[in-house]
Amino acid sequence: MLGTLDLEVVSQPLYTLVTVTGGLHLGSYRRLRDGLLEVAADEPEAVIAGIDGLDLDAVAPVGVFGLVARRLGTWPGIPFALAGTASRTRALREQGIHRQVAIGEDVGSAERALCKPSRQQTELxxxxxxxxxxxxxxxxxxxxxxxxxxxxxxxxxxxxxxxxPTRPSTPLPRRR
Known part of the structure; x- marks a missing residue:
């Protein structure tokens, strides 16, 4: 469960697929966040993270996916989605991640989910x-x-x- 986190990047014509394997915990949170943001810095059309090989336990910091989706939506302005098995996507939906990130049960459905924004923000x-x-x-x-x-x-x-009382005519010395 607390194994190392590995990211495998494969570029496709319409998106970049990042296959994530290993354990997600507080020690690997930064590696996953920075790795996904680094992939997005190359400005692909979209980023899909395959999470079938990712070990998630009850206290895994899955909020990292919402953070990455918000940052990618701000700059460079590309969509982000997750692709995983039905049990993984169900666990993420129970934790509310689907409100911030498009989730699909396979790469094809995640690619279709990229067209529908998971969360819309309005700036006034x-x-x-x-x-x-x-x-x-x-x-x-x-x-x-x-x-x-x-x-x-x-x-x-x-x-x-x-x-x-009035102010003194000479300034008081400053404390350090």
Whole structure:
């Protein structure tokens, strides 16, 4: 179960098939993630990971597939799918991976699943707030030096700001 993780890469005309064998655990998580991202850096049309030879136990970090799918969707913008036996795909569906990654029971069905995005994201760009609408403090007072507010109807001697201690004229030494 805790064996080494191996990636075998085979390029096809419409996709690159990465056959993953070995055990998926916390020690091999980084190797699988980096290996799949490295394959995608060559910018194939799509990436399909064959997981028939991958040992998954109850605590296997299968979230790596969702992470890889999100990164590949962002850059270089290529689809990602998993291909495995019915029992493997069922186990991944039970853990919710099908919400982020297209899953097929063989390479052919995974290739067809690439056409249907497993998750759609929408980005809404909001306009920047205009300078006139920016909040500038309470409207009932006037801004005084030091960031405090003083009501225009009160005098300096009766305002609460005058009862506060003032800033020293020389700056204090900085702590290190």
């Amino acid at each position: 760009v909001l306009p920047a707030a205009s300078k006139r609408r920016r909040w500038r403090g309470p409207r009932c007072g006037r801004r005084v030096r030091g960031g405090r507010y003083r009501s225009s109807s009160t005098t300096a001697s009766s305002s609460p700001a005058s009862s506060r």
